[in-house]
Amino acid sequence: MSTEPAAAEGHPGPADTDAPRAGQGAEATGPEEAAAEEGAGAPDPADTDDGADADAGAPAAEPTAEGEGVSEAAAEIAAQRELQERIAQRKAAKEGPIAAGGKLSGTAADLLAAVRAVESGERPAAVFSEPAPAPRKVVAEPVRRAPAAAPTGPAEPTAEAVDAVRALLAEGGAPASLAAPAAATLGEGADSALRDDPWQLLRIPGVRPEQADGFARALLGAECGPDDERRGRALTVWLLEQAAVAGHTALDAPLLAEALGKRAVPDPGEAVQSAIAEGDALVFQDALEEPPGGPARAPESTQETAAQDGSQDGDEAERPVRVLVGLERYALAEESLADGLARLVNSLSKDDSSQALADWEPAAAAAAGSTAELIRAAAGHGLVLHTGAEAARAEPAALVQAAARLGLRVCAAAHSVDGRRRLAEHFGPGAPEGTAVTVSGLLSGTEGPGRDRDGALAVDLLVVLDAPQLDVETAAMLAESLPDGARLVLSGDPSVLWSAGPGRAFADLLAARVCPQIASRTPDPGPVGELVSGIGAGELNEVAAPGKEVVIVPVRDAAEAIHRAVQLVADSVPRAIGVPSEQTQVITPGHGGAAGTRALNAALKERLNPGPGRFGGFDPGDRIAYVPAPGRTVPGRVVRADADGLHLDCAGTPVVVSQDAVERTVRHGWALTAHQAVGLRWPAAVVVLPGDATQALSRPWVYTAFGRGERHLSVVHGADTALPRAVAEVPAKPRTTRLQTLLRAQVPPTQ
Template sequence: MSETTSLTALGLPGDLAARARAHLGEDAEALLRGDPWELLRVPGVTPAQADRFALSVLPSADPQDARRGRALVGFLLAEAARRGDTALPGEAVVRALGGLRIADANAAVNAALDEARVMLFEVEPELPDVFDESAEELPEAEQWLALARYGLAEETVAEGVQRLAATAPPIEAGDGAAEHGEAARQALFHGVSIVAGPPGSEDGLIADLRALEPSLDVPVTVAAVTATAAARHEGAVSLHRLLEAREGLGVLGYARGEQWPLEPGVLVVTGAEALDVELAAALVEACPDGTHLVLAGDPDGLASYRPGRVLADLVATQEVPVTPEPPDGGPLAELAEGVRAGGLRRVEAPGKEVVVVAAADGREAAHRVGQLLADSIPRALGIDVRDVQVLTPGAAGTAALNAALKARLNPGPGVCGGFDAGDRVVVAVPFAEAAAGETGTVTEASPEGLTVEFPDAVVRVPAASLPRLRAGWAIPVQQAAGTRWPAVVAVFPSAEGLTRPLVLTAFTRALRHLSVVTAAGPGLAASVTEFAPVKRQTRLMSLFM
């Protein structure tokens, strides 16, 4: 009997049995027989589903079972991580447990802490801008809970930033340094510095450092969150490649780290707003003492696709020198700066740098996007369809849009998992050869698998690994942070879920041309002026207090 079949016999539907097997490993059956609420570790499983499954395994299952309470603590923190949070106030977790019929929430938290998947931290509350210094007592520290992986990663980032700031001596660049910009001077003087501005504002810094490199005693390295982003700068690499991603025991890790660090020098990371807390932790661990780390990104845009808001948190600490960089000129910059300021401006674009296309609904929007990619953009602007990326809010809206675009741009039988040669794909779960969020093109397709060409690698993807890929004609705006394309089509099927950072990120992904296809009506402008996202809950800033 196969593992999946045995899980089906245990009471799991076929699709859920396959997912449980993938996430819980070869011992899934034994694990779930011993503790059916471990099913909550599988993404997408709800407490109600886990409770029904528990009754099929343990007919006398009790809602107050300590195993249930422990699992629900992990579930709540995992759900928060999917929203981008790295931790939650303990009081919020206790309240949520009460809503899930846990009578003794504190006992459930203690059980989760005993298992060591969850950690407890003391977090100093943020003081208001105007604080009464005559107050007899300062606000007390709060207890926060985090999944261990994210709690430890945030501590690694804080310790790494402080270590580099303390160990990197100023780099002498001779008299030539005075002729270059403030960002370059800060990069050479400080162990950690930030260049804050719209995408592309790091170009001057990189040009200055490249010009100074012959007079420096250390190399200058430029890295980006994806190979697509790295291709903008000569000699740049993706962080995935720089840190030498490796797979082992079903887990992705990096060969570079504390035991095998990078060469000391100046390291500039572009698109740093897309750094999640675990990637940032791997990055600082790989930087040896004496490295000058420069994070260049837009703290006003969307934070990383995965948990954390590293760049914005480091800016907020005021412990790291920040050099603001102004935008370049032109219609694209003018439109983006209007959004940044809270307004949706009408801009003059004589070179068709910005085009707005109104649609009545999502279906018409998809039709308009197909026209733009198949005809208008290549014909009128000379931009190849391979250099055009469609962005839309959230993962839910991409499926129908991808289906429509495939039918228009690359119809075919879908010989392997719905994919054919010529299809665009995006990496959902990283490979050793390609990071999550990397886009590529299928060059060969057969029932056995796909060959995918990414900007810096050609990867053979067997059929069994296809769940790591998604159709990539259209990708979520959230997954585009840190990367830019020659042309972007930003699609807003409705006003639902739109916020100023999301719209700003969508608009700033384009290098030469932006088409805005909107069925959101006045909701698009309202999202820019009125709606801000809920602030992610993280601990990183508090670690510098």
């Protein structure tokens, strides 16, 4: 590694080193602080990884300038809503509904008893006995699905409803700006609902418990107290929502009770039980896996306990379990994902697999190494996992081409528009139209092969790249949308940051070992590839960079970091490396702080595209990051602005963002966070590591940020020893999920 690519300008004078901590610097210690977690999927206005700026509301999607009736994001949201309704109907058919506020009995009552037992330190009785793994079976007749309904956006609240809520908010001392989102979230009769239960205000994106408490005190007066059942129930749901922001699909019951206690809830157990009884949350008791050589030992932090059914024989060993509480939305999505994946695994008969292996063998023989292994695995199995970095994307692309030559209906989906472009480059100009798509476009129907009359995707083989970016709901939609007999190949780099939304579907599948796993042996080339590969293994190695492919720029403080980053983008990298400023991306840990994206974007705009920002802070030519939905960042440029809104060019697609949505969905884009940059690559990347954001660093963060540059990487290094320590010692923060347990109950491990 060398120093700067070119002669540097003089250093600025010393600046104040007591800079505020970056917005993402604090480590989350519980569900009440989940929005500050590094792995958080917080749908922040126009971003998903700045905990300090996290907002629980999803930004509204904007229509494109192509005149479509419904935007891609709106179609995706409608598809999610349709899937959730289908899952809920199926679950209701199996178990029957529980009336809100009704008495619980049977399994539900037993589950509540399990929660009480965990809190009291007793051993709960087993509620769910773990079923034996289901044998692989052949599904002779495909499951018929109803055609997808036409996407429709959420109903806008009437002006009268908003006015009624605004009057009640004024009575309670809450900001009038919450009126429209409250009316939209709570629906018809929102004002009455808030008057009956003021803590329902916590359902509004961005509202904190202390604000809801103040609103309740103003409305209820002396009747308001910390022991109010409505308060405990609302806080339970809010904590579970914050846990989802941090990536969890459920929380350990003791951890949830502890968090409620910190919020001055006098009886946390009763609060959880009330939320369960009202249908706001679900409770699960999952058996833990028993490792070879002895019983499983539960983590102390989760306070897992051993459960034994009284009806079992006395000589049967006790089985350790954990009691989890989660929101129905994510619980149903995780169950649907497990069901869908098990269906794919079991839907290929042995005869079909044998015939496919014979048909695909010429293509496998013509390939080499891990590409041949991937082709053979996909031929004989309904679900296959493929791991590898950027260069390994050629292997699933070769699989898609081989399947297309056999006459199969094929499609390959990437996380981002840029990922779709890079994938299409492997196919060449002869690939059929719609072969390379984005995941969001495939699910919304704006890209890809479309759906058959049963509502399933019209594909025989679906390859999904950037699989670590699949949150549990998106993954469930993909699995649910595939017809029986189809093959699904999930491919991705397991070392990058996880999805913005809750869940870790790809990591859970790798750990569950219920299907073949093919590890690519195609390394990323060059000094940048060598450096990033070492980081993935926990080593920060010095690499030879004769062409200044990797450059380290030491800085003393945040002011100098900003100065050197601007210099690199505007002068040094274009002059010494030959990469223009518009193809160089700055990446930093968070939005806030002295060298966060806000400060860097202001400095870069002043140097590269100065202007008054007369269009909501933007000028024509500004680089932007457009976020039509949480977890999806689309780079682009400002074209113009008029009465219709802000006109953008996003990877060649014109987009119009209405004036009232600009602040929520558009940021300047010269500098991004690593979460925003996942799935994207540029010819050159400048990674800024300010000293006030060192707590945000982890091995996945460094791996992701350093891997965004194809030809060149400059590191503006002010993190001192925090950088090598993060690479060596700070793995990804764990997420609590149930997918492994659900899968292993239906599909036996293959290894």
